[in-house]
Amino acid sequence: xxxxxxxxxxxxxxxxxxxxxxxxxxxxxxxxxxxxxxxxxxxxxxxxxxxxxxxxxxxxxxxxxxxxxxxxxxxxxxxxxxxxxxxxxxxxxxxxxxxxxxxxxxxxxxxxxxxxxxxxxxxxxxxxxxxxxxxxxxxxxxxxxxxxxxxxxxxxxxxxxxxxxxxxxxxx
Ligand SMILES: Cc1cc2nc3c(=O)[nH]c(=O)nc-3n(C[C@H](O)[C@H](O)[C@H](O)COP(=O)(O)O)c2cc1C
Numbered sequence: 001x002x003x004x005x006x007x008x009x010x011x012x013x014x015x016x017x018x019x020x021x022x023x024x025x026x027x028x029x030x031x032x033x034x035x036x037x038x039x040x041x042x043x044x045x046x047x048x049x050x051x052x053x054x055x056x057x058x059x060x061x062x063x064x065x066x067x068x069x070x071x072x073x074x075x076x077x078x079x080x081x082x083x084x085x086x087x088x089x090x091x092x093x094x095x096x097x098x099x100x101x102x103x104x105x106x107x108x109x110x111x112x113x114x115x116x117x118x119x120x121x122x123x124x125x126x127x128x129x130x131x132x133x134x135x136x137x138x139x140x141x142x143x144x145x146x147x148x149x150x151x152x153x154x155x156x157x158x159x160x161x162x163x164x165x166x167x168x169x170x171x172x
Contacts, residue, residue, distance in 0.1 A: 003033045003169070006046060007055030007088075008067035013147040014090045017154055018055040021088065024162045029171055039067040043074035050083055051169050052116070054142075056107050057090040062099035062133070064106055072110065081115030086165055087142025093129040094149050100127070101144040104134025108141045118142070119168035120161060 005022055009015035015037075022033040033053070036045060046052060056068050064072060087108045089101035108118050121139045124132070127146070134140050143161045145154045166172050 001050055002031075003051045003053060004036060004046065004049035005033050005053040005055070006036045006038050006041070008038045008065040009055070009057060010059060010065055013145075014055045014057045014065070014088070017090060017145055017147075017158065018053070018088060020155065020158050021053060021055075021162070021165075024158060025165065025171075028162070028166070032171070037067070038071055043071045043078050046080065047078055047083070052083060052085045052111075053088060053165070054085055054107060054111070055088040055090070056103040058096070058099060058101055058103040058106075061096060062102040062106075064103050068103070068107060072107075075110050075114055079115055080111055083116045084119050084169060085111045085116040086120035086168070087111075087118065087134070087140075088145070088161075089134050089140070089142060090145045090147060092148040093127050093146050097129045098131040100129035100132045100134070100146075101140065102133040104132070104140060104142045104144065105136075106133055108134065120164045122157075122161065122164065
């Protein structure tokens with residue numbers, strides 16, 4: 001069963017990192033992950049998969065990236081019951097410490113509202129921020145990356161997340 005990886009990206013940071021996730025998973029499980037730029041596909045495409053990875057940076061102080069913002073209302077028309085979703089957020093913890101990776105929560109909770117189960121949470125304690133809609137009880141509701149301040153950590157964070165995805169998606 002394929003995994004659909006849907007992303008939006010303004011300046012390329014999320015695009016670069018979702019491709020790392022795709023490459024990492026496909027190295028373990030050939031051809032598993034199919035990549036889609038959400039700008040180019042309808043929201044209904046999400047329902048073609050039982051397992052989703054969703055990449056979204058946070059923009060304009062606590063808002064969704066523009067392509068996800070454009071699709072946000074369409075999500076009310078899709079039924080995501082029985083679908084597992086792993087959220088990948090990209091943000092700037094120093095520049096926006098009160099809104100770090102808010103999009104993980106903004107979008108993730110919308111997916112949950114539509115019936116999806118969020119998986120592949122990660123420890124938020126190694127990061128330095130004050131508030132995030134994407135974190136609950138010390139855990140991000142997915143993976144947070146910071147290309148502005150910690151670009152050298154992204155590859156290791158993704159490698160660790162791939163282990164978590166393998167378990168939570170029961171891929172092994
Ligand atoms: C005007 C502006 C607003 C931003 N707002 C936030 C924010 O609220 N929270 C956050 O974590 N990052 C914020 N960022 C940082 C971006 O999310 C970050 O640079 C990210 O890597 C961009 O990803 P992309 O290249 O995939 O679009 C903001 C950046 C800019 C320039």
